[in-house]
Amino acid sequence: MTFSSRKNTLRLLSFILILLVSVSYSSVGLTASVELKTEAPVVADISFEVATANLMAGNYSDREKAIKILLSVDDERVLPVFQRMLKSKLYYIKKTKQLVFIEKTDGGYKTTSILNNKELGLFEKNKLKKVKVNNKLRRLLRSYIARLGIKSTDVAVRKAAVKQLLKNINEETIAILQVLDKQETNSAIKELVAAGVSIWNLNSNDKTVQLAAIKALSKSLVPEVKVKLQEIIENTEDASIKKAAINSLKKIDSKISTFEFLENLVFGLSLGSVLLLIAVGLAITFGVMGVINMAHGELMMLGAYTTYVVQQMLPEHITTSIFISVPLAFLVAGAFGVAIERFVIRYLYGRPLETLLATFGISLILQQLVRSIFGPTNQAVQTPAFMSGSLEINSIFAITYNRLYIFIFAIVVLLLLMLILKKTKLGLQVRAVSQNRTMAKAMGVKSEWVDAMTFGLGSGIAGVAGVALSQLTNVGPNLGQGYIIDSFMVVVFGGVGNLLGTFVGAMSLGVFNKFLEPWSGAVLAKILVLIFIILFIQKRPRGLFPKKGRGVED
Amino acid sequence: MTRQPFIVDFLQNDKGGKVFISILLVLMLVVPALNLLVPADSFFHIPTYTVTLLGKYLSYAMLAIALDLVWGYCGILSLGHAAFFALGGYAMGMYLMRQIGDRGVYGNAELPDFMVFLNWTELPWYWQGFDMFWFAMIMVVLVPGLLALVFGWLAFRARVTGVYLSIITQALTYALLLAFFMNELGFGGNNGLTDFKDILGYDLQADTTRASLFFLSALFLIITYFLCRFIITSKLGRVVVAIRDAEDRTRFIGYKVESFKLWIFVLSAMIAGVAGALFVPQVGIINPGEFSPLNSIELVVWVAIGGRATLYGAALGAVIVNYSKSYLTAAFPEIWLFALGGLFLLVTIFMPKGIIGLWNQMRLKLQEKKQLTTENKIE
Numbered sequence: 001m002t003f004s005s006r007k008n009t010l011r012l013l014s015f016i017l018i019l020l021v022s023v024s025y026s027s028v029g030l031t032a033s034v035e036l037k038t039e040a041p042v043v044a045d046i047s048f049e050v051a052t053a054n055l056m057a058g059n060y061s062d063r064e065k066a067i068k069i070l071l072s073v074d075d076e077r078v079l080p081v082f083q084r085m086l087k088s089k090l091y092y093i094k095k096t097k098q099l100v101f102i103e104k105t106d107g108g109y110k111t112t113s114i115l116n117n118k119e120l121g122l123f124e125k126n127k128l129k130k131v132k133v134n135n136k137l138r139r140l141l142r143s144y145i146a147r148l149g150i151k152s153t154d155v156a157v158r159k160a161a162v163k164q165l166l167k168n169i170n171e172e173t174i175a176i177l178q179v180l181d182k183q184e185t186n187s188a189i190k191e192l193v194a195a196g197v198s199i200w201n202l203n204s205n206d207k208t209v210q211l212a213a214i215k216a217l218s219k220s221l222v223p224e225v226k227v228k229l230q231e232i233i234e235n236t237e238d239a240s241i242k243k244a245a246i247n248s249l250k251k252i253d254s255k256i257s258t259f260e261f262l263e264n265l266v267f268g269l270s271l272g273s274v275l276l277l278i279a280v281g282l283a284i285t286f287g288v289m290g291v292i293n294m295a296h297g298e299l300m301m302l303g304a305y306t307t308y309v310v311q312q313m314l315p316e317h318i319t320t321s322i323f324i325s326v327p328l329a330f331l332v333a334g335a336f337g338v339a340i341e342r343f344v345i346r347y348l349y350g351r352p353l354e355t356l357l358a359t360f361g362i363s364l365i366l367q368q369l370v371r372s373i374f375g376p377t378n379q380a381v382q383t384p385a386f387m388s389g390s391l392e393i394n395s396i397f398a399i400t401y402n403r404l405y406i407f408i409f410a411i412v413v414l415l416l417l418m419l420i421l422k423k424t425k426l427g428l429q430v431r432a433v434s435q436n437r438t439m440a441k442a443m444g445v446k447s448e449w450v451d452a453m454t455f456g457l458g459s460g461i462a463g464v465a466g467v468a469l470s471q472l473t474n475v476g477p478n479l480g481q482g483y484i485i486d487s488f489m490v491v492v493f494g495g496v497g498n499l500l501g502t503f504v505g506a507m508s509l510g511v512f513n514k515f516l517e518p519w520s521g522a523v524l525a526k527i528l529v530l531i532f533i534i535l536f537i538q539k540r541p542r543g544l545f546p547k548k549g550r551g552v553e554d
Numbered sequence: 555m556t557r558q559p560f561i562v563d564f565l566q567n568d569k570g571g572k573v574f575i576s577i578l579l580v581l582m583l584v585v586p587a588l589n590l591l592v593p594a595d596s597f598f599h600i601p602t603y604t605v606t607l608l609g610k611y612l613s614y615a616m617l618a619i620a621l622d623l624v625w626g627y628c629g630i631l632s633l634g635h636a637a638f639f640a641l642g643g644y645a646m647g648m649y650l651m652r653q654i655g656d657r658g659v660y661g662n663a664e665l666p667d668f669m670v671f672l673n674w675t676e677l678p679w680y681w682q683g684f685d686m687f688w689f690a691m692i693m694v695v696l697v698p699g700l701l702a703l704v705f706g707w708l709a710f711r712a713r714v715t716g717v718y719l720s721i722i723t724q725a726l727t728y729a730l731l732l733a734f735f736m737n738e739l740g741f742g743g744n745n746g747l748t749d750f751k752d753i754l755g756y757d758l759q760a761d762t763t764r765a766s767l768f769f770l771s772a773l774f775l776i777i778t779y780f781l782c783r784f785i786i787t788s789k790l791g792r793v794v795v796a797i798r799d800a801e802d803r804t805r806f807i808g809y810k811v812e813s814f815k816l817w818i819f820v821l822s823a824m825i826a827g828v829a830g831a832l833f834v835p836q837v838g839i840i841n842p843g844e845f846s847p848l849n850s851i852e853l854v855v856w857v858a859i860g861g862r863a864t865l866y867g868a869a870l871g872a873v874i875v876n877y878s879k880s881y882l883t884a885a886f887p888e889i890w891l892f893a894l895g896g897l898f899l900l901v902t903i904f905m906p907k908g909i910i911g912l913w914n915q916m917r918l919k920l921q922e923k924k925q926l927t928t929e930n931k932i933e
Binding site for chain 1: 728855894897
C-alpha cells in the first residue's frame with residue numbers, strides 16, 4: 001500500500017489548488033459602463049415609429065435607406081429590430097401594417113409589436129409578410145448591430161461588437177474604434193480596438209506609421225491580423241515592410257502555437273479531471289478491495305439523477321441545489337454501494353471474475369430501474385449561473401468555467417479522500433484490512449464492517465462524480481455505460497491501490513488524448529489511447545505505480 | 555496409461571455430449587425437412603422465420619463453445635470475444651456485399667452503396683478478393699485468428715492475467731467498436747453491411763437457402779463440439795486445464811504456459827469467426843453494435859448459466875438465454891434487463907456451475923438416496 005507518507009504529494013496538490021483559485025480570482029474582468037456617441041450621419045430627428053415604417057418599403061434600396069436612417073435614431077428599440085431582421089424574424093401584419101417580431105409556435109406565428117413589445121396574438125403565415133433582407137443588407141445590418149453593440153454596458157456584448165467591427169475595417173468603423181479607444185476601460189477590449197487601429201494604419205501612406213503598425217500588430221492575436229499581414233507579405237514591394245511583416249507574423253505564429261499548446265494542456269487536464277472523478281471511486285473499490293465493480297458507472301448515474309431530482313424540487317435555486325446534491329448524491333450512491341456489498345459481493349470475495357459478472361448484473365438492473373422510473377429519455381439538468389460562461393485569457397484562448405470548477409472539484413475530492421484514508425480511523429482500518437486481512441482481524445478490526453464501509457465510500461464518490469457529470473453530459477439511463485471502460489483504463493494504467501497513480505494516470509491520459517485529437521480526430525484519438533494502454537499493460541502489467549512488497553501476487 | 559481412440563472415449567465417457575450431439579443430429583435433419591417438405595398449413599410445418607431463428611441460436615451456441623474453451627478450460631475470461639465473432643461476420647458480410655453487384659441503389663457494379671455515397675472511386679485494397687467465396691472464407695478464420703495471435707502473444711507473454719486480461723480484452727473490443735463506427739474505415743460505418751441478395755448464387759430469402767444455412771449451422775456446431783472435445787481430452791487439453799488450476803505450478807514443471815494459452819486463444823477466436831460468418835447471412839446484417847462490450851459480457855453469461863467447462867453446457871446456456879431474450883423483449887420489454895441482471899446474480903451466487911452443474915448435483919443426490927435405500931433393503 002502506498003497511502004502512507006505521501007506528504008509531498010499532498011503539498012503539491014494543495015499548491016496546484018491554491019494556484020488555480022488565485023488565477024480564477026485575479027482575472028475577473030474589469031467592467032465599466034461606457035457611454036459612446038456614434039459618428040453616424042445624423043439625418044434628422046425622426047421618431048422610431050416613422051423610421052421603422054420605412055422598412056416595409058417595396059425594394060431593397062429603399063429598405064437600405066430606411067435602415068441607415070434607423071441607425072441614427074437614438075432609441076434602445078433599434079438594436080432588437082436589427083437583430084430580428086438579420087435572423088429574418090421581422091414581419092408585418094398585412095392588414096394593419098404593424099411591424100412585429102414573430103416566434104413560430106404549434107398553433108401559428110406568435111407576434112409581438114416592435115413598438116411596445118405587446119403581444120398581438122397568433123397569426124396564420126399568409127396574414128404576415130416578411131421584411132426581406134438580401135446579403136448586402138445582412139452585411140449592413142451586422143456592422144450596424146456591432147455599432148450599436150459598442151454602446152452596450154455589457155462587456156461581452158461590447159466585445160462581440162468590436163470583434164464584428166474588426167472584420168471589416170473602413171473609414172466609418174475606424175472612426176468608431178478611435179472614439180472607443182479613448183473611452184474603453186476593459187483591457188481585453190482595448191487590445192482589440194488597438195489591433196483594429198493598427199490594421200487601419202497599415203493602409204497609411206507614411207512608411208513609418210506602417211512599420212510601427214506592423215510592429216504593434218505582432219502582439220495581437222486577433223485572427224484578422226494574421227490575414228492582413230499575409231496580404232501585406234504577398235502584395236508589398238517595399239523590402240523593409242515585407243521583412244517587418246514576416247517578422248511580426250512569425251512572432252504571432254509562435255505565440256499562437258504556444259497558446260494552442262496551452263489550450264491542449266488545459267483541455268487535457270480538464271478531461272483528466274473528469275477521468276479522475278470517475279476513476280477515483282473505482283480506485284477505492286477495485287484498488288483497495290480488489291472488487292471489480294462493473295456497476296460503478298450506474299452509481300455515477302444515480303448521482304446524476306440525484307442532482308436532477310434535487311433540481312426538480314428546488315427549481316428556483318439552481319446554485320443551491322448543486323451544493324445540496326453533492327452530499328446527497330454521496331449518500332444515495334453510498335447507500336446503494338453498501339447494499340450491493342452486503343447482499344451480493346460479500347458472497348463472492350476471492351472470486352473476482354464472478355464478482356465482475358454479478359456487479360454487471362446489478363448495473364443492468366439499476367439501468368432498467370432508472371429507465372422505469374424516469375423514462376428512457378435524457379433529463380435536462382440545469383447549469384448554475386456561476387458555472388456558465390468562460391474565462392477569456394485572450395482572443396484565441398478561453399477556459400469555460402465549468403471545466404475550471406470541475407477541475408477544482410476533482411482535486412478537492414481527491415484531497416478529501418486522501419485525508420479520509422490517512423487521518424481517520426476508518427482510513428486506518430481500510431488500509432490495515434487491505435494490507436493484511438487476517439492480521440487486521442486479529443487486532444480486532446471488524447473486517448466485514450470495514451468492507452461494507454469501504455465499498456460505500458467508493459460508491460459514494462462515484463455518486464459525487466455523477467453530480468459533476470450531470471453538468472457535462474446528458475443525464476440518461478446510459479450515462480454510466482459510456483464511462484465504465486474509461487474509468488477502468490485509468491485505474492489499470494495508474495496502478496491498482498494507489499490514489500497518486502490514479503491522479504497521474506487520469507491526468508496523463510487526458511492530456512495524451514487531447515494532444516492526439518487535433519492530429520487524428522476525436523474517435524481515432526480514443527482508439528489510439530486504448531491501444532496505447534493495451535500495449536502499456538504488456539510492459540508494466542501492474543500499472544504506473546504498482547503495489548510493492550509482500551502480498552503483491554495475491 | 556494407454557489412451558483410447560477419441561471416438562471410443564466419446565461413446566463411453568461423454569454422456570452429456572452424446573445427448574447433445576443426438577439432439578443436434580435430429581434437429582439438423584428434421585427442422586429443414588419439416589420446413590421444406592411439410593405443407594405450410596400443416597400442424598407440423600416449421601415456418602422459415604423459426605428456422606432462421608434457430609439457426610441464429612446455433613451460431614450463438616458455437617460462439618459460446620468457443621468462449622467455454624478459453625474460459626472454462628483455460629481460465630482466460632475474455633470480455634472481448636464477440637469481437638472475433640463480429641470480425642468473422644464482417645468478412646462474410648464483405649463477400650455478401652460484393653455479391654450484390656450492380657443491384658444496389660446506385661447500381662455500381664464494383665463499389666458497395668455506402669462507398670458510392672462517400673464518393674469513393676475505387677475499392678480499398680482490403681476489400682480486394684472478397685468477391686471470391688473461398689478467399690472470404692479464409693479471411694473468416696484468418697482475421698480473427700491473427701488478431702487473437704497478436705493480442706494474445708502480447709498479453710500472455712507479459713503475463714497479463716485474471717482481471718487485468720479481462721479489462722484489456724474489453725478495451726480491445728471497445729476500440730474496434732469505435733473504429734468500425736467511423737465511415738472512413740470503409741466498413742459502412744454506423745449502418746454496417748446489409749441488404750444482402752444472395753450467397754453462392756442462391757437467393758438468401760429463399761426457403762431452401764435458409765434451411766441449408768440452418769443445416770450448415772448445426773453441422774458446424776457438431777464439428778466444433780468434436781474438435782473442442784478432441785482437444786480437451788488430448789494431452790494438450792490436460793495441460794490447459796492444469797494452467798487454469800495452477801498456472802505457476804504448470805510453468806515450474808516446465809510447460810511453456812504462454813504457448814498453450816496462445817494456441818487455445820487463437821483457436822477459440824477462429825471458431826468465433828466461423829460462428830459470426832454463419833450468423834450474418836441468416837440475420838442479414840452486420841453492424842458495429844456487434845462489437846459492443848455488452849455483447850461480450852452477455853456471451854460470458856450464456857456460458858456461466860449453461861455451465862462452464864462442459865462445452866454442451868455453454869451451448870445450452872446460449873440457446874436458453876437467447877430464447878428468453880427473444881421472448882421477453884417482445885412480450886415484456888421492461889422486464890428483460892431486470893431478468894438478465896437477475897440471472898447474472900442468481901447464477902454467480904447460487905449456481906456457480908450453471909444449469910449443468912445443478913443437474914449433476916441433483917442426479918448425484920438421487921443416486922445417493924437410491925444407494926441408501928438399496929443398502930437399507932439389504933440390511
